[in-house]
């Protein structure tokens with residue numbers, strides 16, 4: 001890294017406005033201890049609480065957590081059942097604490113496949129916290145990046161068919177309005193725990209210019225110190241958005 005770039009990086013804001021995390025490694029954490037995979041998921045729920053608290057303390061405005069992907073239905077039926085139960089019981093036990101901490105909860109994904117009880121609870125939790133002004137906590141459940149792009153395309157097609165939208169008016173910015181998270185800043189920092197270096201169909205549209213960070217730590221072991229390490233790495237990245245380093249240093253706007 002040249003001195004110029006380093007000087008520039010050290011002045012950049014260390015705090016991302018939006019952190020998106022693929023919480024991976026629960027199964028391996030359990031396996032290492034000769035425990036059933038589900039013990040890893042339960043321990044993973046505790047890590048969620050730690051990381052949410054850390055984001056609240058650090059005034060990070062938005063945290064998006066990948067809780068269940070559209071492909072996770074392919075796991076053994078028993079594991080899926082346990083994950084769904086854990087999702088509901090964790091929501092029930094945490095909602096008060098989240099509300100008191102001024103957290104606004106949002107859920108993204110195709111919730112049609114969930115039980116009516118879980119769907120109702122999701123709606124209730126969103127309603128209860130909708131006026132909170134602290135951390136926006138987005139839970140991606142039965143979410144897939146391709147599904148998100150597809151549901152946007154479908155709604156755009158409906159608007160075109162109904163005469164509400166002309167195909168000529170469809171720009172990238174306009175398309176963005178139909179995707180999940182349209183009202184939130186795009187993720188600045190993507191973190192994946194568990195050592196794998198892939199996106200696994202998380203936010204595809206939204207990650208176009210996100211800084212990617214991969215941690216070897218298994219999710220149940222993840223804590224505030226790990227989050228700080230990721231934020232420190234983020235603060236040292238030079239985000240060019242297609243420009244040259246010189247343009248970024250001058251503060252040119254494209």
Ligand code: IPE
Pocket residue numbers: 023024025026027028029067068069072083194
């Ligand atoms: C992530 O941990 C949790 C979910 C996908 C729900 P995994 O269960 O994928 O853990 P590993 O990757 O098998 O260790």
Ligand code: IPE
Pocket residue numbers: 022023024066067068069072196198200
């Ligand atoms: C991604 O993890 C999904 C979540 C963390 C919810 P996976 O464990 O499902 O990803 P792959 O299968 O290793 O790509």
Ligand code: MG
Pocket residue numbers: 024025026
């Ligand atoms: Mg995994």
